[in-house]
Amino acid sequence: MSHRRAATAGTAAALAALTLAACGNVEPPAGAAAGENGIVITYNSPTEWGNYGAVLDAFTERTGIEAPNDPKNSGQALAALQAEKGAPVADVAYTGIAFAGQLTDAGVLQDYVPEGAEQVPDDLRDPDGAWTAVHTGTIAFIVNEDHLDGAPVPQGWADLLDPAYEGKVGYLDPTQAAVGYSAATAVNLALGGDLDDWGPGLDYLGDLKDNGASTAAQTATAKVAQGEIPILIDTDFNGYRLRDEGADVSVVIPREGSLQIPYIVGLVEGAPNADNGRRLLDFYFSEEGQGLFAAGYMRPVVGEMPDEVADKVLPPQDYERARTVDYAEQGQRQQEFIGLYQDEVGF
The missing domain is CATH 3.40.190.10 (Periplasmic binding protein-like II)
Structure with a gap:
């Protein structure tokens, strides 16, 4: 194989546009009527992803606010938020941290620091509060x-x-x-x-x-x-x-x-159910919310993995092989990588 070490700006932009166009037609969750009381719409929260099903079920049980799961991936969530920017459907978004810069650059998140999120390390949250890492x-x-x-x-x-x-x-x-x-x-x-x-x-x-x-x-x-x-x-x-x-x-x-991967959450700009979105984000960072993520082996960013969960996973020495990176730079390099991957590996 021959490998270019950088994609041209034109190639990267074109690929990004194609990716977003392909992802933008994903249907919003059922019951996602804008402004509907008693509901909060999340993007990228599959039931089978970690413990997300139980997290949203517990939130509904505590508050009476319906919180349907959503099957999008991170790229599809970003694409949908961009496509719907003039009339948002979602209230809360969840993605891998590599998408944080794209979310903020696109202006699809509004600043909100959930209760309890002040304890999250500075390098795992946006300085203005647009997003916060919720687990790794x-x-x-x-x-x-x-x-x-x-x-x-x-x-x-x-x-x-x-x-x-x-x-x-x-x-x-x-x-x-x-x-x-x-x-x-x-x-x-x-x-x-x-x-x-x-x-x-x-x-x-x-x-x-x-x-x-x-x-x-x-x-x-x-x-x-x-x-x-x-x-x-x-x-x-x-x-x-x-x-x-x-x-x-x-x-x-x-x-x-x-590699260790942080996952982030944020409140959507113009969210039709913004108050419910804030309540959900507060729940994510509460002791109960972080405990529910941990029960699905999603390492919490506030507090430690409970002993009863830690005892069921691989020993710490295995995790010493998992590196961290400059996640902001990883996000900035994503379009370059996409161009190279499509040119040299693509399926």
């Missing part, structure tokens, strides 16, 4: 051992290129989903690249494609449980959730290294 996760392999056809559970990035795993690996589309972009960032860093040099990661993802890897736009954990994607590169918390639901899965932090 770590890029991991979620492995359904029953569908490996006798192959061992892979322990590192290099293992996934073995012909024994041909057609058995999947990850979310890194041009749309925050977890997909984070997975690409993780493998690039693990193999010697950095945010200025995507070469090692692009080479790897090209080789992974040649070994039959697949990509999906939406959360794909159900496909792991069914054996359709026996090895999913995703967040650790989704793997632990599947295990608790009875799937025979292992969670692996790759031996060469991984």
Whole structure:
């Protein structure tokens, strides 16, 4: 493969426009009538993502405010917010931190610091209050051992290129989903690249494609449980959730290294149910809200992971392999990466 180290501005802009156009037609959740009392509309809150279903159910139980889940990914949420800017549908948005700069640059969030969010570290919140990290996760392999056809559970990035795993690996589309972009960032860093040099990661993802890897736009954990994607590169918390639901899965932090991912929330500019949106954000950062995220193995940003949850996850030494990066720079480099990925790997 030949690798350019930077996409042209025109290519990046065109790809961004195509991505947004493709994502902008996602239907809003049922019951999302603007200004309707007793409801709060969230974007990118799939029921099967971590513990999001339980978080929103608990909020409704406490307040009587309906809070339907929404299946968008981070890129689709951004695209919908931009398309609806003149007449917003959503009240609260949730994305990976790599999208934070795009959300603020697009002017689709308004400043609001939820109660309790003052405790969040400064580097995990917008200085003006447009967004705040609500929990973190770590890029991991979620492995359904029953569908490996006798192959061992892979322990590192290099293992996934073995012909024994041909057609058995999947990850979310890194041009749309925050977890997909984070997975690409993780493998690039693990193999010697950095945010200025995507070469090692692009080479790897090209080789992974040649070994039959697949990509999906939406959360794909159900496909792991069914054996359709026996090895999913995703967040650790989704793997632990599947295990608790009875799937025979292992969670692996790759031996060469991984990446920690903060996820952010914010109040939508012009939100039709803004007061309900503020109440939901306050709930996210309350002791109960952070505890509910933690119960789904989503590491809270306020307080520690409860002992009863920490005892069920991989030991701390495994997580020492998960790096942090300059997340603002990661976000700034996203369109460059998208151009390179589409040119050199694209599915």
